[in-house]
Amino acid sequence: MLPRTIEIVEVGPRDGLQDEPNIVPTADKIAYVDAVLRAGLRRVEVASFVNPKRVPQMADGDDVIAGLRGRDADLIGLVLNERGIDRAIASGIGEINVVLVVSNTFSERNQGMNTAEALKMSSAVVARAAESGIRAGVTLSAAFGCPFEGRVDPARVVALATAAAEAGAVELSLADTIGCAVPTQVEDLVAAVIAATGVPLRIHLHNSRNTGLANAYGALLGGVTAIDASTGGIGGCPFAPGATGNIATEDLVHMLHAMGIETGIDLSLLLEAVALVERITGRPAPGMLSKAGIFPKT
Secondary structure, three states: OOOOEOEEEEOHHHHHOOOOOOOOOHHHHHHHHHHHHHOOOOEEEEEEEOOOOOOHHHOOHHHHHHHOOOOOOEEEEEEOOHHHHHHHHHHOOOEEEEEEEOOHHHHHHHHOOOHHHHHHHHHHHHHHHHHOOOEEEEEEEOOOEEOOOEEOOHHHHHHHHHHHHHOOOOEEEEEEOOOOOOHHHHHHHHHHHHHHHOOOEEEEEEOOOOOHHHHHHHHHHHOOOEEEEEHHHOOOOOOOOOOOOEOEHHHHHHHHHHOOOEOOOOHHHHHHHHHHHHHHHOOOOOOOHHHHOOOOOO
16 A cells, blocks of 8 residues: 655765765755755755765765754764764764665675674664764665675565664665666565564665666555655765666656655755756756656646
8 A cells, every 4th residue: 555645865965966076065065955955855865974085075074064054854974884973973963874785795895894794883883873862774785686796685685674673773774776676676675674673664766777766666565654865866876886876856756746645845846956956966967857847737
């Protein structure tokens, strides 16, 4: 059964901009966040507490968070290790996502540790976040397929999700990091993780093989409570070969509203945010709604 409402988590200011070839000014990032907030989004991933030498676009995360202080929004930062949680605590951010890559090869390339070590690290980070009053979720990256190892055993994902939940994660997220999933696979894995953990579940989808919106539908059938999306459909993972953009927030919202599922988002204002993203990046956004327009026209 489809839900009547769904939460959309905007990840463009982090996942969307991290792969840009040119450094985006801090003021433009803040303007981007403000634009999606005007459209009605309330949870926004705005920073990544990672080594700035590896991801220079995210080097100003502390300044972005400081510039957004006082906004009516839940701001989220991405954490890859215990050095990251140090920065997150110092920044004053209220929520973090800890990355746990489910395949050993990708985990070692992305975080310099195997999955077992990453699970231990993520559990320690979740505990430290809780002690500091920070809401901590865990994102299981490459949950549907690894760029180096291929298909991922669903039982492995369920086991890691269960361990993350037992460590105290208040929310879990399944990430199709390279955009290889199909709707039936998404529905089945979402349902399995929810049944095993009882923890609220998000889905993070990339549109690498043009199955992103179909996979969002599969996730809804499986029982997700939130869906990540990036305004304009920009983004990708610089450490995963072939991982192109996220699903576009405006395309997702347009589909959901036409299906009778409420999001609390104003599509007209969201298209204004898309126009801003295009000015910031200097090129047309991959999303389709900004090209075709809202239907029916109001």
